[in-house]
Amino acid sequence: MEKLVIIGGNAAGLSAAARAKRIDPRLNITVLEKLPHISYSTCGIPYFLVNTVTSDSLMSYSPETFEKERGIKVHSQVRVDAVVPSRRRVEGTRADTGEKVTFPFDRLLISTGVKPKHLAVPGSELENVFTLVNLGDAMRIRPALGAARSVVIVGGGYVGLELAECFQSLGKTVHLFEKEPQVLSSIDPDMAQIIEYELRRFGVGVSVNAKLLALTGSAGDGGRVIGVKTASGLGVTPADMVLLDTGVEPNTDLTAETDIRIGMAGGIAVNSNMETTVPGVYAAGNCAESWCPIRRRPVLNFIGTVAAKQGRIAGENMAARRSKFFGSIGTTILKVFDLHVARAGLSTREAAVESMPVVSARIEAEDHASYYPGARKIWVKLIVERTGRKLIGAQVVGYGDASKRIDVAATAITSGMRIDEFAQLDLAYSPPHSSLWDPVLVAAQAVMRKL
């Protein structure tokens, strides 16, 4: 019986395990996970912190139920210390007992996700300073959150923005510092400013161009953080708690002593079957690179949907069914208070990095017929490659339905659609759902006027 070992019990790892087992039920599959829990929704963590959902409801399976229902062995609380491809085994340690364990494999999947980038700033070791990468982090943050009255968030990425809303809704005083000139640098500045407006509208302090200098704490206060010093002219901002959203990177530690290659983008390099440079060793999820069909090179995507897809493809190939991962275009969405913020493809800045000449236009519209009750404002920005007239990027921000518009754009970008065809898309219309000319079509007309 062939042995499959999978390191990591989340989106990529469990998708791979389940898929491989479904294709070939005879496979002997083992999942190793360092935390006590598996199969939880990382994207749901903010809703756990504000008690909208319980930690149980974030988890689809416990190790026991996954094992029982899927016939896949799960070892939780096993930290993998080394991958030894030459001897076809992984070596680890049980977190509870300290016992050394080894697992032999015929095929291996590395799906170890991300780790926070090390932040070289004085005071980052103080108590009540947190990063949030997994459910374990969230479980440490939640009890500390009760006593905190003022929270500083350093970094205005997805996690920082979602947590700003979380903490504010719990009645905390929240201030967000971002070192760049805008929050959410994956979208264009003219879209990001709408988010900043929304944060301030709900009472969140926002400082951009604000480099973190130090976290201050007092010895008399048990080593707890009491303030944040930034180069923003604000001096020291008081804080009972600090949340660092200062970036993550692929967790590729296990490849160190192996021939598994790290790619130019910084993740584990894989081919379209999700196989690494070592035959029989696969990688999937946030630790692996992902093909970008627009840039035509591998990139990093730290998002559960891509992880799950890569995992599924890895699982198919590990079960000897040849299939290919077509890539990802960086589609994301988030809710910040009443605002929906979505993007797909390349931003203007990302296109510039690729030396791609682009034309873009931003329009403002209502999300459905203005005479029908409940119409809300959205802004749509489309980015078109000038030579081939192909849609390569889209951003939608607004109080109305942004989700639908970004998914239409994502589908068109994936298909390599020209803006001329996009502008005539036959989209669904009735007064409660859209307008006669859907906002994405109006945006397309606006770009075409500039081409």
Add this chain to the structure above:
Amino acid sequence: MEKLVIIGGNAAGLSAAARAKRIDPRLNITVLEKLPHISYSTCGIPYFLVNTVTSDSLMSYSPETFEKERGIKVHSQVRVDAVVPSRRRVEGTRADTGEKVTFPFDRLLISTGVKPKHLAVPGSELENVFTLVNLGDAMRIRPALGAARSVVIVGGGYVGLELAECFQSLGKTVHLFEKEPQVLSSIDPDMAQIIEYELRRFGVGVSVNAKLLALTGSAGDGGRVIGVKTASGLGVTPADMVLLDTGVEPNTDLTAETDIRIGMAGGIAVNSNMETTVPGVYAAGNCAESWCPIRRRPVLNFIGTVAAKQGRIAGENMAARRSKFFGSIGTTILKVFDLHVARAGLSTREAAVESMPVVSARIEAEDHASYYPGARKIWVKLIVERTGRKLIGAQVVGYGDASKRIDVAATAITSGMRIDEFAQLDLAYSPPHSSLWDPVLVAAQAVMRKL
């Protein structure tokens, strides 16, 4: 100065007029409309009948404001009697004065929309028996509606279904008769049954396989309708008012004495520039045929979005800017009580008419992460052409967000996307917006298992 005459003051006609004027402001453009009002949302009429919106708010422009803001002459209440291409003029009659009028043209657009099919059934001439095609009809229906307690709707198409909800919400007793074995024959029976369930849940009587035999009225009751006799075993159903949604057809009357060809689908035949078989004479909107890129032949589409797009393209070509209409794929959406019903591309039945071998699958899912509050059920059905594995049809019905899913499918169908690529689309996910595997991707996996 070149003279453009446009017959019909709605989606197609006004899109054409506005577009042509924008491209070439020197053009002398005249719009002729038989009704007193122009530029109203036909799709908004049901919401006018239930007083959600006023008739004024349905109209973007009055003839006067359109003329003033756009510099386009509008003659409302002018019925066009004849188009005389050989003499480059149209002949008409003013509805208010009976005066005969002629309008010379260099280029002409026919955008005369649809007319109800003649229904050869006894009693169809009785009072309180209505069809609903335009705002004029709605203005006659509304006053009669007040006194009516029981309403019978004959025909379960888009209009019939929307009006069933309308009338029910006004407190009427509503019964809907449909001669086919299902309502809404543009979707598959397994999806239509969900609509029938919803209608009954809200107290609307629904009889399928119910051919209309006669409308009964009593002379003593002023020739008013009092009942509907159908071949449904119900005998005579009492009715104070009857709404006939028994089909419309392109209004091509004006082509009768001309060389303007009617196509195989029954509408005015046009090329991709929206020009008819008579040079300089264009047609757009519901009276014209529309290219179907899936069937690769012209079809009929009675929907405002397509009319507006065709009008826009016609306007560009009439203003001497060459542009092409790429076609339409029959994307529609409607709300029936709490249910959203959407379709795009070909249904199973329509594929069979084209002798296209297809595989389909229907799945049931929630519209976003089940642990996040407000998740609602939707059903997604995808139809794939077996040989080329291309997505050719989609249907989405449900209490949750159907609109987004149908537009993603419509975009993929338009691009000719294979189901293999569709199943890996990088769609936006966060718990309030979708699930890790969006329902359309789950449906794609289900179809692929059958291929």
